[in-house]
Amino acid sequence: MLFSKPRARSFLLATAATLALGFACLDASAFLRAVPAAAGAEAPAPADPQPAEQNQARRAIDGKAIHDPANPEARRLQTIEEATRHLPYDANGFPDWMRALQEGKISPRSDLSGKAGMEVLDLDIVMKNTREMPHVRFPHRSHTLWLACSNCHPAPFEARAGSTQIRMADIFRGQYCGQCHDRVAFITFFSCQRCHSVPQGGASR
Template identity: 55%
Template sequence: MRGGVRTWLAATVLLLGAAAAPAVQRCDPGARRTSPAERFIVNEDGTVTDRVTRLTWARCPVGQPWDGRTCQPGKPYAVWFSWREAQEAAAEARLAGHADWRLPNIQELESIVERACVEPAVNTEVFPGTLPNAIFWSAGEDPENDGYAWAVDMADGATKSVLKDSVTFQVRLVRGRPLVFHRSEAGGDEAPADDGIHDPTNPDLGLLQRPEEAFAPLPKDRTGAPDWAAALRQGVIRPRAALTDGEAVEVRDDVILMKDTRQMPWVAFPHDIHSRWLACANCHDAIFVARKGANDLRMDEILRGEQCGRCHGKVAFSPFVCERCHSVPHEGSPRPWW
């Protein structure tokens, strides 16, 4: 049962938001659309079916009724959920004559993100009820911290690991066979999806490689995830500076030692391994100011997907593998460390 304090808080936030100018979705007109309207079959019952994944989605977030044309605004305490409440809402859903609705997994949520747009990063013609800064729960728990679950921030489409007890996130229901990004268990003989773009008779559509097969030659960290830095040092992978041969990577070999870590071991930031992957302009100065002492690094910001979290936890190792960064024990740090 939703508490009175929560209802008051939600209503207060809604009133404050109403006083501000409405946000306008921003899209890059030159970017390729990742969720074009043509990819979806619009049903008359407030749902859409994705031609690519074959999943059927509720067009409105839970708590925003479909009126036959669009999503009506819902009361804040009816559209905001903790992770446990999101699971309960999915189990209780009876929508468009079906009772098999569920929370989407994180890959399914990512599949409907419109990468050409922000605030929200979704096709608003297909999903008209999406607020500019809505965060949607997935069914997936963070395997490295049982207090966290995965969610997608529709402000920019970023995937985040967030506290399950957070109570201001939303739910978009899905039904259909769960999406898995590899060939079918039957050996790839499942009929390819008709997405309106690719030739469904092309046999190469069924040749997607399993992640575990692709990552098998790579060294692993203690969590079993690929250790990309070790793979680079061992020569298992060889990133290029550009698509064309002959361009060299500009590598810096200095290490920044960060000592403001209290009882945790100090953090050693190696420019070497980062500059083998990234040009300086990827980080400076939009994410980090290139000046000693100018950046206040905070774990809460990193876990929210900012600062180092722009990459770590997404395309680089998880920020919960603490020893990868906190690698320099000092007099006040615990012994042994890891």
């Protein structure tokens, strides 16, 4: 096949761009794969939160004006920093609710009286339909420390493994896990590794 010089140059540039994109995707795929921790190694300490103005997640949310600045009463509303100043923050600049629970900063009640105990289930579920990403480990314990089974079952999740088809696109739209995450719990879009934590090939049920 013969090309004129301009067409040949365009063809070569397009081919080079395609190859470069392919190598970049392969490189990113390798980067996103989880690496097993060494035996006996302690879990890494949470990273120190960045100032809100330096954090991509905080900028993405704080930049959205949801109150009318012309309303003088808007200034009476608490900022997130004022409302959560006594809580630990995660690396994305938002409250780390699990650390707050573990450190005794908050004490969720199982009912209004606070007399009943929580029914804690210590069971991890590994979700393997994650394509090139590491598998997802869902820890029941960290959720049932302050949520009842009825908060999640039978809706939005059926209480049978594999019966509910979950897609990241749905989570980003506020469905399934997105009913809590991206609202109160940690931001999924900036915290992939917190769920995708099990290396492919090494997951256990």
